[in-house]
Amino acid sequence: MTTVNGTxxxxxxxxxxxxxxxxxxxxxxxxxxAGAxxxxxxTGQVLVLRxxxxxxxxxxxxxxGDDAARFAQVVKAHLERFGQREELNLVWHV
Incomplete structure (x- = not known):
C-alpha cells in the first residue's frame, strides 16, 4: 500500500x-x-479525512501497483472545487 498525506x-x-x-x-x-x-x-483505495x-x-x-499521485490529484481537485469560493488549496506533504 502507498500512502500520501496532505493538509x-x-x-x-x-x-x-x-x-x-x-x-x-x-x-x-x-x-x-477515532474522529476521522x-x-x-x-477498488482498494482508502480515504481518511481528519x-x-x-x-x-x-x-x-x-x-x-496503483498510482497514488493520480488518486491524490483526484481528491485534491474535488476538494478544491467544492471550496472554490474560499480558494482552498490542498497541499500534499512530501
Missing amino acids: MATDRPERYARQLVSHWSERGPVADE TVQRWH PADGALEVEVTVPE
Whole structure:
C-alpha cells in the first residue's frame, strides 16, 4: 500500500469531509474512526479525512501497483472545487 498525506486550511473541515464522501457514496462504505471520516473504496483505495483546528488533514492510500499521485490529484481537485469560493488549496506533504 502507498500512502500520501496532505493538509487543506479551512474553517469548515467537517463540511468538506462530509461533502467529499457523500459525493463518492457509491465508491465504498464510510465510517467514523477515532474522529476521522474513513471511506474504503471497493477498488482498494482508502480515504481518511481528519478535521483539525483550522484544517482538514487528508490521507489517501492505494493498493500496490496503483498510482497514488493520480488518486491524490483526484481528491485534491474535488476538494478544491467544492471550496472554490474560499480558494482552498490542498497541499500534499512530501
